[in-house]
Amino acid sequence: MKKLFSLALALSLGATVFAQEKKDLTLNIVPLPQHVQINNGSFKINASTNIAFDSEEDKKVAVLFQDFLKSNYNLDLPLAKSAKSNSIYFSSKNAKKGNTEAYELNITADKVIVGGKAAGLFYGMQSLIQLLPVDKKASLEIQQASIQDEPRFAYRGLHLDVGRHFFPVEFIKKYIDILSSYKLNTFHWHLTEDQGWRIEIKSHPKLTQIGGQRKQTLLGNYKTDGDYDNTPYGGFYTQEQVKEVVAYATSKYVTVIPEIEMPGHALAALSAYPELGCGDNPGPYTAAQTWGVFDDVFCAGKEETFKLLEDVIDEVIPLFPSEYIHIGGDECPKTKWKTCPHCQKRIKDNNLKDEHELQSYFIQRMEKYINSKGKRIIGWDEILEGGLAPNATVMSWRGDQGAIDAANQGHDVIITANSYGLYFDHKQGPDQNREPLSIGGLSTLNSVYSSDPMPSKISEANKKHVLGVQANIWTEYIGSSNKVEFTLLPRVLALSEIAWTQPEKKNWKNFSEQRAARQLAKLDQTSTFYRVPEVYGIKDTTIYASEYTIENLKPSVEGAKIFYTLDNYDPSELDLEYTGPVKITVPNSKERIFKAVVVTPSGKRSNYIRVNIINTKK
Ligand code: TNX
Numbered sequence: 001m002k003k004l005f006s007l008a009l010a011l012s013l014g015a016t017v018f019a020q021e022k023k024d025l026t027l028n029i030v031p032l033p034q035h036v037q038i039n040n041g042s043f044k045i046n047a048s049t050n051i052a053f054d055s056e057e058d059k060k061v062a063v064l065f066q067d068f069l070k071s072n073y074n075l076d077l078p079l080a081k082s083a084k085s086n087s088i089y090f091s092s093k094n095a096k097k098g099n100t101e102a103y104e105l106n107i108t109a110d111k112v113i114v115g116g117k118a119a120g121l122f123y124g125m126q127s128l129i130q131l132l133p134v135d136k137k138a139s140l141e142i143q144q145a146s147i148q149d150e151p152r153f154a155y156r157g158l159h160l161d162v163g164r165h166f167f168p169v170e171f172i173k174k175y176i177d178i179l180s181s182y183k184l185n186t187f188h189w190h191l192t193e194d195q196g197w198r199i200e201i202k203s204h205p206k207l208t209q210i211g212g213q214r215k216q217t218l219l220g221n222y223k224t225d226g227d228y229d230n231t232p233y234g235g236f237y238t239q240e241q242v243k244e245v246v247a248y249a250t251s252k253y254v255t256v257i258p259e260i261e262m263p264g265h266a267l268a269a270l271s272a273y274p275e276l277g278c279g280d281n282p283g284p285y286t287a288a289q290t291w292g293v294f295d296d297v298f299c300a301g302k303e304e305t306f307k308l309l310e311d312v313i314d315e316v317i318p319l320f321p322s323e324y325i326h327i328g329g330d331e332c333p334k335t336k337w338k339t340c341p342h343c344q345k346r347i348k349d350n351n352l353k354d355e356h357e358l359q360s361y362f363i364q365r366m367e368k369y370i371n372s373k374g375k376r377i378i379g380w381d382e383i384l385e386g387g388l389a390p391n392a393t394v395m396s397w398r399g400d401q402g403a404i405d406a407a408n409q410g411h412d413v414i415i416t417a418n419s420y421g422l423y424f425d426h427k428q429g430p431d432q433n434r435e436p437l438s439i440g441g442l443s444t445l446n447s448v449y450s451s452d453p454m455p456s457k458i459s460e461a462n463k464k465h466v467l468g469v470q471a472n473i474w475t476e477y478i479g480s481s482n483k484v485e486f487t488l489l490p491r492v493l494a495l496s497e498i499a500w501t502q503p504e505k506k507n508w509k510n511f512s513e514q515r516a517a518r519q520l521a522k523l524d525q526t527s528t529f530y531r532v533p534e535v536y537g538i539k540d541t542t543i544y545a546s547e548y549t550i551e552n553l554k555p556s557v558e559g560a561k562i563f564y565t566l567d568n569y570d571p572s573e574l575d576l577e578y579t580g581p582v583k584i585t586v587p588n589s590k591e592r593i594f595k596a597v598v599v600t601p602s603g604k605r606s607n608y609i610r611v612n613i614i615n616t617k618k
Pocket residue numbers: 330331380397423425439474475476
């Protein structure tokens with residue numbers, strides 16, 4: 001009897017544990033959906049499950065899901081034109097009118113219905129994918145639930161600078177996969193820089209032939225007397241490759257916004273066409289080999305400058321279906337314009353007050369041209385200087401002021417400033433000694449997550465002008481695809497949540513310890529690099545005590561282990577495993593240094609967190 005009772009107890013305990021685990025599954029979606037209702041029971045995907053769809057557009061998403069199951073779970077399920085029982089059904093039939101990015105996901109015992117149109121349907125599929133188990137060999141059970149979801153912001157962007165370092169087409173596609181899997185919808189492709197022009201322009205082939213190359217690259221941190229690698233560096237995308245990327249992005253419901261920088265960050269272009277620099281005998285110029293802001297910019301006085309840029313725009317526009325063309329506008333020193341007879345004549349002829357108004361003239365003139373081709377411009381917030389171009393959208397990167405000014409003038413804005421943690425080129429932890437080479441600054445997972453990209457100083461009526469949010473990956477110090485991935489992940493998870501989820505729903509503990517930890521466990525099984533967040537539950541601190549207990553530590557990746565040392569060596573999987581409270585006793589006038597790391601199932605290691613415990617008693 002007693003035995004029977006304990007068996008029943010064990011069974012029911014087992015059942016509750018199982019139920020809780022299942023509940024967590026549904027909560028493990030990143031970005032967190034707006035409405036989740038968890039129901040009892042599960043849907044089991046098995047060999048006789050079919051993947052049904054309505055329209056041809058719906059079929060595209062159904063096929064993406066089919067491919068995902070094939071390549072990730074080794075399960076090849078058939079497609080079906082109508083949903084019977086045991087179906088996963090992608091359907092636009094009952095999609096609500098309104099937000100085309102909205103979706104519904106209903107999981108019952110015999111059917112999964114993903115409801116939405118185009119992008120919405122795709123995002124429903126992404127949520128469904130996230131509900132699949134981490135363990136690839138486990139049975140494919142999905143918690144019964146009902147989800148209604150839609151994004152907070154219409155613009156959810158990620159940028160990549162391919163000028164400082166060049167990344168191959170295959171990697172750009174992977175980048176698009178990653179961003180779209182977290183429901184971001186815009187890829188801002190920063191294609192031209194001082195250090196390299198990366199897009200083929202047939203009417204001006206020297207832009208890539210000469211401007212796509214630099215002689216060598218700075219080694220290590222920025223120094224004016226730095227060392228160089230003495231190795232030529234170059235690369236560019238042909239127009240065919242650009243088309244391939246754009247088509248790929250379109251299939252993932254991602255818009256690609258190209259950026260052609262002007263009037264600054266133009267040294268590579270000037271190296272190819274020196275006659276477009278200031279003065280009567282400009283140049284020669286070479287594509288930059290180091291980082292920073294350079295005085296040599298496009299001459300704003302010469303008609304030839306506008307001719308070349310218009311030719312470039314004429315070739316760029318047909319390649320990109322995007323409503324927007326980004327024309328840069330940032331960091332344009334006025335030094336050369338001040339003494340250039342052509343620029344000064346332009347100022348005089350157009351009754352401009354100064355060189356800032358000349359910059360405004362430049363941008364407005366290019367805007368007019370681009371508008372005449374049916375496209376709109378975006379520029380960095382310097383385009384506010386000397387008067388904003390009439391239809392421009394502003395990317396606010398130097399804090400909030402640009403966003404506030406532009407929105408209050410009735411212009412659309414996109415928030416990208418690092419005051420919101422959005423400069424992903426900044427380091428991910430405060431201690432430079434524990435981080436790889438970077439530009440400096442700080443943008444932690446937590447700083448991204450805890451920001452709300454809606455500047456409070458924008459008036460209620462103008463808040464509608466905040467289209468959304470974007471993180472930037474500038475690549476001065478990022479020379480490999482692996483490092484781009486490390487830079488992106490896991491902060492892109494936090495970006496997706498501030499872009500998608502209503503701010504009152506955010507919860508750092510749930511995000512970091514549960515949902516992100518689950519997604520990172522999935523990532524850990526792939527070849528994608530990511531930065532393992534530090535152990536949760538302790539911070540770098542110094543404690544004065546003769547005895548101290550370290551407890552409640554949590555790994556940042558589901559299924560990972562925590563290891564520690566007490567001897568000030570950097571811990572690894574060779575050291576002591578943390579399995580519960582660690583009581584540390586410190587003799588009088590001694591110190592103990594507790595250092596802990598997370599080690600993931602694939603063997604990736606986090607940075608350590610350190611707690612110094614000092615006993616000051618003599
Ligand atoms: C500023 S953000 C820049 C870039 C640099 C970046 C480094 C912006 C519009 N300009 O040229 O790469 O800082 O963080």
